[in-house]
Amino acid sequence: MNLFGIQCIHFLVLLVHFSQASSIGSSEQxxxxxxxxxxxxxxxxxxxxxxxxxxxxxxxxxxxxxxxxxxxxxxxxxxxxxxxxxxxxxxxxxxxxxxxxxxxxxxxxxxxxxxxxxxxxxxxxxxxxxxxxxxxxxxxxxxxxxxxxxxxxxxxxxxxxxxxxxxxxxxxxxxxxxxxxxxxxxxxxxxxxxxxxxxxxxxxxxxxxxxxxxxxxxxxxxxxxxxxxDLPLLQDVGNKIYEAHYEAEQSNGNSLNNMLSSRRHVLATTSSSKPAALDVITTDDDERLLHSSILRADSMKDIDAKQQTDDASSSDDLRSRGRLLLTTTDSVYSMPPSTFTPAAPATMPALLMPLVFHIMLYQDSNGTIGPSQYDQAPAFIDRMIRQLNLISKPTNVQFFVKEIRNDASTYPLLLLSSRSSWLDFAFCSSTGCLRDRETTSPLVSDWPRSINIFVASESYMVSDVLGYAFVPTSDVYPDYGFVFVTWDCVSTSGYNSDILYNYGAVVLMHEIFHHLGLRHTFGSSSVYSCNNDDYVIDTPVTNGTVSSSVFSSAVKYCLDIFWVKYGGDWNVAYQRMASGLGIPETDMNAWADSCPGNPGYDELGNYMTYNTAVCFAALGHFTEGQAQRAHYFTAEVNPILYAWGQYYAATAVPPPPQSSPPPSPWIDICQVSSNGCPCKSNWTLGIKHFSGCNSIYTNTDRLGCEVVRSSCPSCSRYNSSQQCIQTCDWTATPQRCNVSQRTGLKLPPPLRPNTPRPPSPPPAPPPPPPRSVPEACKVAANGCTCRSIWYQGGKGPGSYCSSLNGSSNLWCQVTPTCTDYASNPYQQCASSLTASQCRSSNGYNSLAFKGNLTINYTCWVLENSDTSVILLVGALESELVRIFNVSRRSVIITDLACESTTSYTAAMYVTNFLVAGDSDPKVAYATNASNHLKDLISSSFTSKWGSVVSSGQVQDIAPPVGAPPVDAPRVNEPTANAPPVGAAAVDNGASRSQSKGGGLSVPAIVGMSVAGVVVVLAVITAIVVTKIHIRKLKARQAVAPSSGTVQSGSTPFRTNQVAPIPP
Structure with missing residues (x-):
């Protein structure tokens, strides 16, 4: 008998029981x-x-x-x-x-x-x-x-x-x-x-x-x-996730508030007596227009109004910030005991960071407390932290739960009035919201020594956000120094489960490492680019997220890696994750290369990118440069957390041994089926003899066995004369069970053969020598030591004695060792010091650019159709987003105006740019673009709304009220603890050009490197002034202030964008 005949006999023996279903729907048999x-x-x-x-x-x-x-x-x-x-x-x-x-x-x-x-x-x-x-x-x-x-x-x-x-x-x-x-x-x-x-x-x-x-x-x-x-709605969900990734971790507060007001509108619509009204646009590509700024203008008035005051001097700056600073009821600004000396971040010392969880609750409609299973939060969190510590182990950062607050009797501030309030809690800014300092300050505990994590809301109710954090984090303002994740990330009915590949722990770690200073590997701009967006030298550049490039291929590949190579065994997967830093060999694939002109391939499993859950289970990792950056960043921006983290790691008492569980019989996975039924020690299939789990299938390395019928209830469907054959567990591999492996099936090769990897770039040149800063510039006037890197109200980075608003007076953020740090973290420097003498930066300037355009579109249509207004606003938003290379929510349009004749519609817009001096190329680009909108507007817009008749600049560039903040420090910023020469965390312009690639030209992309200065952010706000008298829109008519402006003392961006201090 030939091999094919033997295989057929095997197959027919196994197949006999398949035909026993008496009908297609008779499941019970x-x-x-x-x-x-x-x-x-x-x-x-x-x-x-x-x-x-x-x-x-x-x-x-x-x-x-x-x-x-x-x-x-x-x-x-x-x-x-x-x-x-x-x-x-x-x-x-x-x-x-x-x-x-x-x-x-x-x-x-x-x-x-x-x-x-x-x-x-x-x-x-x-x-x-x-x-x-x-x-x-x-x-x-x-x-x-x-x-x-x-x-x-x-x-x-x-x-x-x-x-x-x-x-x-x-x-x-x-x-x-x-x-x-x-x-x-x-x-x-x-x-x-x-x-x-x-x-x-x-x-x-x-x-x-x-x-x-x-x-x-x-x-x-x-x-x-x-x-x-229903693809348009699925695409809208995907787009919302994509936008939420950027906006929840990129905004300066305004984008988040805009997102919230959009969410409020949807909540209000869906909870009304006519829920179907939302379906009219949400199933269309223009569903996003429901979230346009026209609909959120009113809800932003109170927020925008408090961002209009500009301090007249640095003294007023400090007094204003002193008024805003609220001391928490449980703040810790003391350093560890004097007998303990923290190590420098260059050594990457072991850290054990405390976590405090706040499980926000709500009064349920039936009089009980929600969410359901909130009392099980300790068990849920324990599960997450065990996984978190396994996957973060290579960074030398570990975590322990200091406290879980989920008892409304003990902590009444946890209890919110309704589920609606609970859903909005993390995304609103009014009184009673997480973004409100007076609300957050009494809630945080052991802060900033502990990372405070707030849990509330559900991802499907809050613009698809699973969590957020702030870069730079703050150790001064508690409302900008926390981590947030949704309840469905924590609950085992959500993403905290094996069947969803334990994605909840990945989300928590992603947000915590934002808090520790890491950015997305694909950058913070929603505009794709092959640029060094995360300022970590050993993460290859990526043109967007994985989901935007080779997603379909990645799903297949990651499923095969996890289930075939690791046998679906989480112990094996976690052992790999905890084994070390660096990109695993299996995550170096030529078919996943969105920037082929640059070294390296797209990382499918880097924890700071976005990908489908199984890819983190199969390929999850940090690089050495990311681990170094987390240490350097935290040591500079939150020295309290970094010092105490070392102290806890060095002095922590090992936990007491847990009581042993009741004795249970040891199970040999090679002697039981996947259903837990015992295998026969000796059995035959066809003409072959087997023992326990063995290789019987020809299309998989999965093992199977004949089970003992009397001990296996699932065999009851077979006749007494039939064999009851079942598969064994995936962990019962041929290697473990010492049986021959079926030939022919190995780990699937890459989708396309990997081309030879390009040679490694030459070693990066040593960083430039640190600035020579006079000792007098390193202390405040009261003698307290100044920080080498600091931020204030989102502005910065400053270094030692600096001025962030252009004032001639210098000040600094002092170190926590200063006796009154908790109440006065910012101190004046000696009045005799100058910026030139201290070689300090005055920060970046914010310039407002105003322009207008006239469209050949009959405006009387707008007077009689709210729908036309919404659609035109959305189309114009999209054009400005494309032309100025910003995210959609950075564009705000409040109204439209009729020209002298109703045959035309006019619009006025304002753009705010962060620039490094008047010679910044973005200034020239904005001027040129405003004068040539006729040529830059797409044909799809003009075919529907008419051509642009005229456009131009309406007034000179002038600084707006306040200046947008600048975000997190780069590792090679002036620092008291500079990294060693050649360290992966060092990232200067020369090394980037060799290891990360260039990308798009400066005039075309807002937020690129300009003249050696990384321009952190450009926020474009389009404001349209109207004379159209439409009753339904009258209440919304207001010239919205620039979303990019903030008053002195306002809060920092939630973002990962970083910048060095100019020399």
């Missing part, structure tokens, strides 16, 4: 637990704002069920995307996060599609806990099944309106109705030459019989087709 419809109710929750915490918990669990099948759905859709005439437009949105957020949207939370996907998930995987073995095998099974469907079933083209490149091919349900399609798939699964191997995977890992699995294929096809038809 399959041995796979699928509850009847009446036992698995779907909750169609119309109002996710005012619902009870019990209903919200069930709603969240439904979302978790759906998120679990995101990757299997990806496996099903990918082969169809390769059909002739199809595209992969849907694939980037088949991720756990996006599907969960999409189905949680108000317009989809009650949809039939959500219910259908939920029931598909339940039928495929059953109720939690889900067998680990089923995850990857189900993904492979659906990929192979739909590959067969693509090649053997008639397909039908589906197009998306307005997106000709987004078409897709799906099974033609007219030619192949559900029963016929299911029968065809069932026949293929029963055929060894077709999908027979796939049938073994499904049955062995997930317990599904052929009929049950085949019956689900039509449902999955229809669900994918519906998702594709």
């Amino acid at each position: 399959t041995g796979f637990y699928v509850r009847e419809a009446a036992q698995r109710p779907f909750l169609a929750l119309k109002d996710t704002i005012h619902a009870s915490s019990t209903d919200i918990q069930q709603f969240n669990e439904q979302g978790l069920n759906l998120a679990v099948i995101a990757y299997p759905l990806f496996g099903a859709a990918e082969p169809l995307s390769q059909a002739l005439g199809s595209s992969n437009a849907l694939l980037p949105y088949l991720t756990p996060i996006i599907l969960r957020l999409y189905t949680s949207r108000p317009q989809r939370a009650t949809s039939a599609l959500f219910k259908q996907l939920y029931e598909v998930s339940w039928s495929l995987l059953g109720p939690p806990p889900i067998p680990k073995a089923c995850h990857y095998d189900l993904y492979i099974a659906l990929r192979e099944t739909f590959t067969w469907v693509r090649d053997n079933i008639a397909l039908q083209l589906q197009e998306v309106s307005g997106q000709p490149q987004a078409s897709a091919m799906w099974p033609d349900m007219a030619k192949y109705p559900a029963q016929r399609l299911a029968a065809a798939v069932a026949d293929a699964l029963a055929n060894p030459a077709k999908l027979g191997k796939t049938a073994m995977l499904v049955s062995g890992s997930c317990g599904l019989a052929v009929g049950d699995f085949a019956a689900l294929i039509p449902n999955i096809s229809v669900a994918l087709k519906k998702l594709h038809a």
Whole structure:
């Protein structure tokens, strides 16, 4: 008998039990637990704002069920995307996060599609806990099944309106109705030459019989087709996530407030008596127009008003900031005992940082306290911190939970009045909000010695934000010195779960390391560029996030790495993560290279980028340069935290040994199936003899065994004469079980062969010698020592005695050793000192640029149509965003104006730039662009709204009120503890040009390096002054102040943008 005949015998023996399902829908005879419809109710929750915490918990669990099948759905859709005439437009949105957020949207939370996907998930995987073995095998099974469907079933083209490149091919349900399609798939699964191997995977890992699995294929096809038809809304969810990544960690406060006011508008709309009204625009590409500044102008008035005062002198500066500074009720500004000497950051000493968690609560509609399971927060957090410490171990930074506050009786300030307040808590600025200093100050504990982490809200209700932090963090203002994550990041019904690849711990670490000074590897600008955006020398430049480049390929690759190479074993994965710093070999792929002219490849698993969850499980890492930067940054900006972190690490008493759990029998994973059934010690399959778990499959290295029928309830579906064969756990690898490995299946190679890596760049030249600063410039007038790097109200960085507002008087932030630091962290320097003498920087100047344009569009249409106003505002916002290279929310338009004739519509705009002197190229660029808007406006705009008749500058450039802040320090800024020569954290212009690449030209990109000075931020605010008398818009008519301006003493950017001090 030849080898093929032997394989057929093996297959037929295994396949006998597949045919026992009496009908396609008879799930109870399959041995796979699928509850009847009446036992698995779907909750169609119309109002996710005012619902009870019990209903919200069930709603969240439904979302978790759906998120679990995101990757299997990806496996099903990918082969169809390769059909002739199809595209992969849907694939980037088949991720756990996006599907969960999409189905949680108000317009989809009650949809039939959500219910259908939920029931598909339940039928495929059953109720939690889900067998680990089923995850990857189900993904492979659906990929192979739909590959067969693509090649053997008639397909039908589906197009998306307005997106000709987004078409897709799906099974033609007219030619192949559900029963016929299911029968065809069932026949293929029963055929060894077709999908027979796939049938073994499904049955062995997930317990599904052929009929049950085949019956689900039509449902999955229809669900994918519906998702594709709703592609605009999925794209909107993806765009919102992308924008939230930048705005939640890039803003100076205004962008966050704008985002909040947009969120308030949506909340108000969805909770009204006509929730369907939102559907009119949200399913369209212009859904974002609902969030335009026209709708948020009023809510910003109180915020903008308090940002209009400019201090007349540095003395007024200090007095103003003294008034704003509030001492917390539990602040710690003392250094460790004098017997302990902290080490310099160059040595990267061991750190043990304390964490204080604040679980914000709310008064539930039924009189109880929400969120549901808040009392289980300690267990949830303990789980996260264990993972956090494993993956952060290579940086020499560890964390311990000092306190978890989740008791409203002990801490009444935790309890908010309603769920609505709880949802908005982290995103509003009025009294009672986390962004309000008077609210935050009494809440923080052991601050700034401990990292205070606030937990509130849910990601699907707050513009898809999972968390945020501030760079630079503040050890002076508590409302700019904390970390925030959403409740669904902490809850095991959300992202704190194995089945969602423990993404909650990744989010927490991402935000904590922002707090410690790290930026995104892809930069803080929403405009893609191949520039050194994070100022860390050993992170390759990336043209945007992973999700914007090779996402579809990354999903396949990361799934294979985690499940094939690591066997889906988290212990193995964490062992790799904790083993050291640097980019792992498996994360160096030529097919993932968005900046091919630069050394290195895109990092799929760097913790400071954004990617799908499985890639962090498979490839998660920090680089050595990132670890060094975290140490240097924290030592300079929060010396209290850094010194005490060392003290705790050096003196911490090991925790007492935990009591041993009750004794349990030791389980040999090579002697049990994935269902926990004992394997036979000796058994045969066909003509071969085996013992325990062994290699019996030809399409996978997964092991299987014949189990002891009397000890395995799931064998009850087989006749007494049939063998009960099941797969073994993924951790029972051929190496562990000492059995021969099936030949032919290895770790999938890179999607394209890796080209030889370019040679390493030459060593970076030594950094320039530090500035020679007179000793008199290093102390304040009262004798307190000045910090070498400091910020004030977001302005900076300053160095020793400096002036951040151009005043001739110098001042500095003193070190915490100063006796009155808690109340007076900023002190005047000697009046005789000058900026020239101290070689200090006056900071960056903010210039306001005003221009106008006239459009050949009849403005009487605007007087009679609010919709036209909204659409025109959105279109004009998009054009200004594109022309000036800024994020969409940096553009604010309040109104439009009629020209002398109603045949034209006029607009006036104001742009605010941070510039390094009057010769900054951005000044010339803005002038040139304003005079040539006629040529820069896109044809898509002019075809709909008319051509630009005229444009130009309306007045000279003049400094606006205040100046936008500048953010975090670079490692090579003047510092008392300079890194060693050649250290990876050193990042000067010469080294960047060799290791990171150049990028776009300075005039074209706002925020690039100009004349050796990194210009930190350019905020463009478009303000349109109106004379149109529209009653509905009258209340909104106000010339909004520049969002880029802040008063002295205002708060710093939430961002990762950094800049050196000019020499």
